[in-house]
Amino acid sequence: MTFFAFIGALEQGFVYGIMVLGVYLTFRVLDFPDLTVDGSLPLGAAVSAVAITHGVNPFLSLFLAMAAGFLAGAVTGILNTKLKILHLLASILTMIALYSINIRIMDGPNVSLLGTDTVLDTWMRMGLPSHLAAPTCFAAMAVLVVGLLIWFLYTELGQTLLATGDNRQMIVAQGVDTHKVIIFGVGLSNALVAFAGALIAQNQGAADVGMGVGTIVAGLASVIVGETVFGAGSVPRAVVAAVLGSVLYRMAIALALGLKIGDFAFSPSDLNLITAALVVFAMAAPALKKRFMR
Amino acid sequence: MIELAGVTKYFHRGSVNQVLALDNVSLSVSDGDFITVIGSNGAGKSTLLSCVAGSFLPDNGTITLDGVDITAWPEHRRAAHLGRVFQDPLLGTCASLSIEQNLALALRRGTTRGLGKGVTDEDRGYFRREVHKIGLGLEKRLADRIGLLSGGQRQALTLLMATLVRPKVLLLDEHTAALDPKTANAILLLTEHIVTEQKLTTLMVTHNMNQALKLGNRIIMLHQGTVILDIGGEEKRKLKVTDLLAQFYAVKGEEFSSDKMLLT
Numbered sequence: 001m002t003f004f005a006f007i008g009a010l011e012q013g014f015v016y017g018i019m020v021l022g023v024y025l026t027f028r029v030l031d032f033p034d035l036t037v038d039g040s041l042p043l044g045a046a047v048s049a050v051a052i053t054h055g056v057n058p059f060l061s062l063f064l065a066m067a068a069g070f071l072a073g074a075v076t077g078i079l080n081t082k083l084k085i086l087h088l089l090a091s092i093l094t095m096i097a098l099y100s101i102n103i104r105i106m107d108g109p110n111v112s113l114l115g116t117d118t119v120l121d122t123w124m125r126m127g128l129p130s131h132l133a134a135p136t137c138f139a140a141m142a143v144l145v146v147g148l149l150i151w152f153l154y155t156e157l158g159q160t161l162l163a164t165g166d167n168r169q170m171i172v173a174q175g176v177d178t179h180k181v182i183i184f185g186v187g188l189s190n191a192l193v194a195f196a197g198a199l200i201a202q203n204q205g206a207a208d209v210g211m212g213v214g215t216i217v218a219g220l221a222s223v224i225v226g227e228t229v230f231g232a233g234s235v236p237r238a239v240v241a242a243v244l245g246s247v248l249y250r251m252a253i254a255l256a257l258g259l260k261i262g263d264f265a266f267s268p269s270d271l272n273l274i275t276a277a278l279v280v281f282a283m284a285a286p287a288l289k290k291r292f293m294r
Numbered sequence: 295m296i297e298l299a300g301v302t303k304y305f306h307r308g309s310v311n312q313v314l315a316l317d318n319v320s321l322s323v324s325d326g327d328f329i330t331v332i333g334s335n336g337a338g339k340s341t342l343l344s345c346v347a348g349s350f351l352p353d354n355g356t357i358t359l360d361g362v363d364i365t366a367w368p369e370h371r372r373a374a375h376l377g378r379v380f381q382d383p384l385l386g387t388c389a390s391l392s393i394e395q396n397l398a399l400a401l402r403r404g405t406t407r408g409l410g411k412g413v414t415d416e417d418r419g420y421f422r423r424e425v426h427k428i429g430l431g432l433e434k435r436l437a438d439r440i441g442l443l444s445g446g447q448r449q450a451l452t453l454l455m456a457t458l459v460r461p462k463v464l465l466l467d468e469h470t471a472a473l474d475p476k477t478a479n480a481i482l483l484l485t486e487h488i489v490t491e492q493k494l495t496t497l498m499v500t501h502n503m504n505q506a507l508k509l510g511n512r513i514i515m516l517h518q519g520t521v522i523l524d525i526g527g528e529e530k531r532k533l534k535v536t537d538l539l540a541q542f543y544a545v546k547g548e549e550f551s552s553d554k555m556l557l558t
Contacts, residue, residue, distance in 0.1 A: 154412050155408070155410060155412055156402060156410050156411070157408060157409060159391070159412040160407050167385065167388045167389070169380070169385050170399075172373060173373050173376075174399050177370045178370070
């Protein structure tokens with residue numbers, strides 16, 4: 001792996017790490033497999049890009065993206081709780097609806113941000129070399145989100161989220177409306193995913209309706225890789241592991257793409273296959289361990 | 295205190311599996327009543343408790359709590375006034391959270407949960423004193439995950455959680471049935487202690503006739519969704535298992551004499 005591939009993997013690892021925190025929140029905390037993220041990542045990108053091209057401050061556009069992501073997640077939550085649609089299906093419905101919505105927002109399949117001021121430009125003005133601006137900026141943002149998420153999960157509301165995912169009957173008996181908790185939790189998760197989407201769009205200079213494909217798989221892969229490598233014994237540990245898992249995952253992808261065996265080399269289109277194999281391996285690891293390491 | 299009037303509940307209504315779980319049940323529970331509920335399998339004991347707790351809406355009838363009609367209230371809203379302990383010791387606590395976190399969730403029952411600290415230092419002091427009272431030595435392990443504890447320990451904590459905020463009614467659904475006899479007895483003593491100390495209005499479902507006779511000031515027997523016996527006061531104190539059986543057969547005839555569950 002070249003130095004630039006390494007830097008690139010770090011950059012991707014941290015920015016997608018924020019998305020992974022969203023996936024961790026639904027998948028692990030709420031026990032709610034949520035595929036909305038494939039739609040809310042480009043939603044965040046679209047909202048941020050359109051806002052910026054309309055003259056909105058790039059930092060402010062991040063908050064607009066988060067608000068949009070929150071709404072998307074809340075819709076999935078409402079479909080699941082109030083309309084009794086299976087969580088997986090509810091999230092798929094929101095996801096495909098978002099495809100149309102994203103094109104409406106952008107008034108086309110993509111929006112270019114070339115020549116506009118972004119969050120990264122502000123960061124770069126602080127005197128960093130351009131190839132280090134994105135990784136450091138995203139690392140700082142990821143650290144900030146990690147801190148906020150850990151703090152949140154120890155608040156009354158955060159504890160309620162954890163309890164809802166762990167034991168629904170128990171938390172209902174403590175007077176909590178789990179419908180509200182799920183709607184809020186899935187909303188919060190997708191706000192984080194949309195936030196990541198907005199940063200990605202600002203970094204790559206465009207928002208594209210297709211950029212969300214495979215988000216959930218990458219998210220799951222990162223969460224699982226993180227847990228397997230760094231452990232998930234406590235909440236802070238699991239949260240940090242999720243982000244580090246994202247970095248490891250991007251490293252693994254970069255390594256695979258740089259691999260050359262004779263005439264054979266992976267192409268970027270093999271990414272999905274590699275990811276799927278990685279997730280299968282990580283998820284099967286405990287069972288395989290049991291079978292072969294007695 | 296709590297009043298059920300003509301409560302009827304069918305399960306799988308309109309299908310071939312239709313079951314009449316509660317058949318026009320009317321029950322008036324006075325303040326401070328400790329009622330034990332007995333009956334054979336499928337008599338509707340647990341359904342009666344779930345109905346009060348709001349796990350489902352009855353098909354007919356009303357439930358009032360302190361004069362307020364709560365029939366249409368969802369489970370979580372009623373929970374603000376109810377303490378519940380389930381048969382399954384794993385159901386009352388969150389395995390992945392610590393003892394103090396579980397207790398804090400219970401301490402805030404009926405309040406809106408915001409961004410304040412989940413467990414405050416003040417809470418910890420209070421929990422240490424309360425957990426010390428149940429005498430299992432768990433006050434030294436407040437930060438341990440509840441999943442590490444035994445079923446009996448978890449059930450004792452569930453009982454504490456159910457009464458940490460004084461409930462208007464305490465609902466115990468065969469809460470000792472899944473425990474070994476020694477632990478079950480300890481939980482039962484603890485139940486008696488807490489109920490007496492806080493003068494709680496209690497509904498306790500049990501399979502065990504001796505238990506039902508020993509505890510409480512009133513006993514009701516359910517059969518096929520109806521209350522077939524309701525004995526309180528002095529008469530209940532003198533009641534023996536043989537009397538109960540005799541009463542049971544007198545009311546229902548001998549068709550159930552093979553019901554071994556009632557003999558335990």
